[in-house]
Amino acid sequence: MTLDDSDIIHLLNRFGFGADADSLISYSAVRFQEQMFPKKGAELNWTHDIGALKAQSIQNMVLSENAPYEKLVLFWHHYFACIIDKSKHAILFSEVIRKHAFGNFRDLLLGVSKSAAMLHFLNGKKNKAGSPNENFARELCEIYTLGEGDGYSERDVKEIARCFTGWKYDDTGTFYLREKQFDSGMKTVFGKSGRYTGEDVIELILSKPQCANYLAEKIYTFFVNDRLSKKHVFEIRDCLMRTNYDLKETFAYIISMPWFYSDQNKMALIKSPIELIVGLGRTFRLKAAKENNWFFVQKLLNHEFYKPKNVKGWPMGREWIDSSSLTLRMHLPQLIFGTNDIDFEVEPDLDQSPGSNKFMYLKDRLKFKADWNYFLDNSKKVSPEKLWFNNKASDVANRIIKGHKGAISKEYVLDLLSLPEYQMH
Amino acid sequence: MDRRKFLKYSALSSVGSAFVPNFLFGLNEKLEGSSLRKPKLVVIQLTGGNDGLNTVIPFRNDQYYRSRPTVAIPSNEIIRLDNELGLNPKMEKFSRLFKEGYVSIINSVGYPNQSRSHFASMDIWHSGADVNKQSKTGWIGNYLDVLDKKSHHALEINKQLSGSLKGESISGMAVQNVGRIQRILHEHGGLLAQDEKFPVGEDNNSFLYQSLIDINQSADYIKEAHTIKTDNVDFPKTKIGEKLSTVSQLIRSGIDTEIYYLSLRGFDSHVNQRKSHDQLLDRYSSAIYHFVESLKKSGHFKDTLILTFSEFGRRVSENGSKGTDHGKGNSVFIIGENLKQPGFFNDYDDLNSLDNGDIPFKVDFKNIYSDIIREWFEESIKGIIFSRYKSLEII
Numbered sequence: 001m002t003l004d005d006s007d008i009i010h011l012l013n014r015f016g017f018g019a020d021a022d023s024l025i026s027y028s029a030v031r032f033q034e035q036m037f038p039k040k041g042a043e044l045n046w047t048h049d050i051g052a053l054k055a056q057s058i059q060n061m062v063l064s065e066n067a068p069y070e071k072l073v074l075f076w077h078h079y080f081a082c083i084i085d086k087s088k089h090a091i092l093f094s095e096v097i098r099k100h101a102f103g104n105f106r107d108l109l110l111g112v113s114k115s116a117a118m119l120h121f122l123n124g125k126k127n128k129a130g131s132p133n134e135n136f137a138r139e140l141c142e143i144y145t146l147g148e149g150d151g152y153s154e155r156d157v158k159e160i161a162r163c164f165t166g167w168k169y170d171d172t173g174t175f176y177l178r179e180k181q182f183d184s185g186m187k188t189v190f191g192k193s194g195r196y197t198g199e200d201v202i203e204l205i206l207s208k209p210q211c212a213n214y215l216a217e218k219i220y221t222f223f224v225n226d227r228l229s230k231k232h233v234f235e236i237r238d239c240l241m242r243t244n245y246d247l248k249e250t251f252a253y254i255i256s257m258p259w260f261y262s263d264q265n266k267m268a269l270i271k272s273p274i275e276l277i278v279g280l281g282r283t284f285r286l287k288a289a290k291e292n293n294w295f296f297v298q299k300l301l302n303h304e305f306y307k308p309k310n311v312k313g314w315p316m317g318r319e320w321i322d323s324s325s326l327t328l329r330m331h332l333p334q335l336i337f338g339t340n341d342i343d344f345e346v347e348p349d350l351d352q353s354p355g356s357n358k359f360m361y362l363k364d365r366l367k368f369k370a371d372w373n374y375f376l377d378n379s380k381k382v383s384p385e386k387l388w389f390n391n392k393a394s395d396v397a398n399r400i401i402k403g404h405k406g407a408i409s410k411e412y413v414l415d416l417l418s419l420p421e422y423q424m425h
Numbered sequence: 426m427d428r429r430k431f432l433k434y435s436a437l438s439s440v441g442s443a444f445v446p447n448f449l450f451g452l453n454e455k456l457e458g459s460s461l462r463k464p465k466l467v468v469i470q471l472t473g474g475n476d477g478l479n480t481v482i483p484f485r486n487d488q489y490y491r492s493r494p495t496v497a498i499p500s501n502e503i504i505r506l507d508n509e510l511g512l513n514p515k516m517e518k519f520s521r522l523f524k525e526g527y528v529s530i531i532n533s534v535g536y537p538n539q540s541r542s543h544f545a546s547m548d549i550w551h552s553g554a555d556v557n558k559q560s561k562t563g564w565i566g567n568y569l570d571v572l573d574k575k576s577h578h579a580l581e582i583n584k585q586l587s588g589s590l591k592g593e594s595i596s597g598m599a600v601q602n603v604g605r606i607q608r609i610l611h612e613h614g615g616l617l618a619q620d621e622k623f624p625v626g627e628d629n630n631s632f633l634y635q636s637l638i639d640i641n642q643s644a645d646y647i648k649e650a651h652t653i654k655t656d657n658v659d660f661p662k663t664k665i666g667e668k669l670s671t672v673s674q675l676i677r678s679g680i681d682t683e684i685y686y687l688s689l690r691g692f693d694s695h696v697n698q699r700k701s702h703d704q705l706l707d708r709y710s711s712a713i714y715h716f717v718e719s720l721k722k723s724g725h726f727k728d729t730l731i732l733t734f735s736e737f738g739r740r741v742s743e744n745g746s747k748g749t750d751h752g753k754g755n756s757v758f759i760i761g762e763n764l765k766q767p768g769f770f771n772d773y774d775d776l777n778s779l780d781n782g783d784i785p786f787k788v789d790f791k792n793i794y795s796d797i798i799r800e801w802f803e804e805s806i807k808g809i810i811f812s813r814y815k816s817l818e819i820i
Contacts, residue, residue, distance in 0.1 A: 083544070138557065226629070270629050309588070310548050310559040318632055319561055322596035323576050323640040324586045326633065394630065395622040420633035 007261045009390045013425040014223045016067035018279040021381035050087040054305040055294035058274065062281035072101040074274060075222050080144060081313030084117045084306040092173045093117040105215065105245035110202055116173035129165045129183035137161035139311050151210035159187045164198040212240040224260060225268050226317045232259055267392035267424045270317045273301035275425065276329060280336065285374050289367035296365040333417040336368045379408050389421050397421050464801050465676055467685045467731045473693030474543065475735035476702055477755040481530055484511050488776035496698050496743040510769060515707035518714035522760060526767040527717065529819050533754040533774055535786025539737065541751040546736040551588035553794050553810050564794050564809060565684055566592030571808040577643035579684040582668040590686060603644045650680040658719045663708045665689045669716040677723045692735060698748040730801050730820065731760035734790065740782050754784035757793060759819055766819045789814065796820050
């Protein structure tokens with residue numbers, strides 16, 4: 001299949017954080033496919049402060065030479081929504097995701113289930129023989145594998161909880177099984193009986209087509225279109241089942257399909273705040289005046305690493321949009337580039353005392369330095385309108401584009417960045 | 426396309442302008458008439474976990490004094506409301522409202538399997554969903570969605586929007602942003618200029634443009650309608666006083682907003698609680714008193730209901746730092762002119778039979794939400810609150 005410029009821009013939007021001039025010029029689809037699936041992401045030296053860690057998580061995405069990989073990492077952070085307070089647990093959780101992001105879903109699911117972060121978040125560590133805690137078992141079915149009420153019963157949840165009894169983590173965050181607390185009796189899950197362990201249950205779940213279907217829907221929503229095409233979701237589901245949940249093969253399949261590049265899928269998704277920030281970061285080679293500004297901007301936009309609202313995860317698509325958030329997002333480039341001083345304010349943490357201004361004022365917290373020369377050089381190779389709007393500018397946007405004469409100015413670029421179209425990819 | 430959208434789009438395409446100034450609003454007014462009851466709800470969120478036991482105090486209870494050697498309030502200082510319960514000494518003004526019969530106090534409010542995390546518990550109060558049915562939208566956002574309201578029908582006096590006001594297709598509006606929103610919308614080459622052809626369709630880009638037009642209309646409406654900019658009583662010069670002064674101005678302007686939302690923060694009293702907590706209650710009590718006075722003067726109090734809540738109560742026993750840690754059940758205040766049950770809805774439970782050292786929950790907060798929707802707004806709870814409750818017969 002030959003890809004034209006618009007197709008490659010689309011590919012880099014979805015499996016990356018937007019296209020840039022150089023990759024558009026140099027990428028062929030074949031090369032892209034090769035580059036897209038490295039065995040493993042870059043090794044990282046994690047910092048051990050939770051706030052700094054959140055900053056680092058975004059910086060990785062901005063600086064990475066392997067944007068597709070980082071995009072997958074972001075997807076799995078959405079998929080396995082988990083609130084994590086301890087930096088040690090957050091690092092281990094991220095390592096599991098990074099290790100298996102392009103690997104096998106089975107390993108990823110098992111790794112996440114055994115992570116200290118998840119055992120803490122969904123009370124798995126309190127799940128004991130004789131006094132089971134069903135929290136993890138329920139969300140495992142409902143949020144992480146099958147979808148609400150699809151292919152399991154209340155009875156199954158109770159029995160699945162018994163299989164995960166005794167799962168613990170030690171001081172280093174490493175998983176172990178406390179034999180004494182494990183319920184070794186017979187369990188009946190999905191109508192089959194056995195002395196199942198947690199690992200067995202994960203196999204039982206994976207063998208259900210509902211699981212592949214649920215994962216396929218999530219992948220489609222995140223990477224293709226939030227209006228589901230049943231036909232294409234089924235194709236992804238079948239691919240997952242055929243390959244025994246091989247993620248690399250499944251993603252390779254998706255980007256080899258003509259439907260992925262169809263006109264209706266291009267520029268169809270609303271960026272999440274992190275996608276918006278990382279896109280800006282990469283396009284303008286943003287450098288934060290203070291590293292923690294990368295954390296602050298997550299708080300400002302309510303898209304904070306390791307802190308989804310609840311187990312249902314961060315919002316998606318239109319859920320991100322309200323009057324405050326939309327105007328803030330459209331205005332973000334001006335705030336970041338320091339050309340405007342409108343007083344946005346960040347909601348302080350719930351336990352913060354009044355008068356404390358830890359996060360109240362933006363002035364210094366949103367300072368980023370943009371590399372305008374780098375950007376202007378690139379925009380001579382390929383126009384920003386082409387990269388950002390991919391032939392999908394509305395009449396309103398086109399009026400502004402056509403009204404512009406002469407060389408690209410900072411003012412004009414800010415006008416483009418403030419268009420609703422820039423919120424899309 | 427549903428009827429509402431059709432109206433919106435056809436209005437846009439025929440007039441060809443983002444500013445359809447008062448076309449839709451005018452229509453609403455004509456349909457509703459001016460003689461109909463226009464109920465307003467004001468929600469006050471005490472952020473951080475208000476210590477209910479030092480707010481509504483069982484001053485005859487030995488257990489209260491035994492559990493709180495330094496944090497308890499001496500019984501001679503307490504403003505007595507009946508033979509068992511009284512108010513924090515700083516709530517003298519609030520006690521006047523109580524004695525007038527404008528206040529109903531519901532004790533031991535919470536929900537099953539209560540979380541002691543600020544974040545999780547606030548999320549549960551915002552969503553109005555069960556603990557195991559977490560939701561991405563809030564109960565007020567659901568109200569806007571289900572009843573096809575506009576953004577400005579629920580205003581938060583803040584710069585950012587709380588989870589309560591987040592809906593799926595429509596959310597409330599943070600009102601301290603109105604100026605900012607207008608400024609942004611009119612910058613950038615006049616994004617929403619007259620005679621513009623806006624993208625119309627079911628796709629996400631059309632959704633963004635449509636949202637902008639909605640936001641712009643609501644911002645314009647608020648700015649136009651917010652004609653009263655003066656106080657009719659002396660509001661205290663505190664943050665909560667200023668916020669309630671704004672709400673009073675908006676209500677007295679005759680604006681058709683139905684729900685106002687504001688929060689007062691700083692209630693997380695782990696350390697040296699007495700002084701800071703008393704001060705917060707003082708500010709709350711004084712601001713709310715003047716707010717009621719203001720609405721009484723203008724004749725709007727009969728149409729206004731005020732709900733005050735916090736994400737959880739605090740432990741019965743004090744901690745080692747002259748403070749209290751996160752607990753469970755808590756008191757909720759409902760303020761209005763014609764309450765069915767002014768005074769105490771229920772007693773405190775025996776402090777000797779606690780749930781793990783906490784006041785156990787007896788009344789589910791969703792029951793109160795449900796009563797507000799059904800009895801105050803006279804709407805069905807369908808799609809807004811997801812469990813059924815028998816009326817508490819308060820409102």
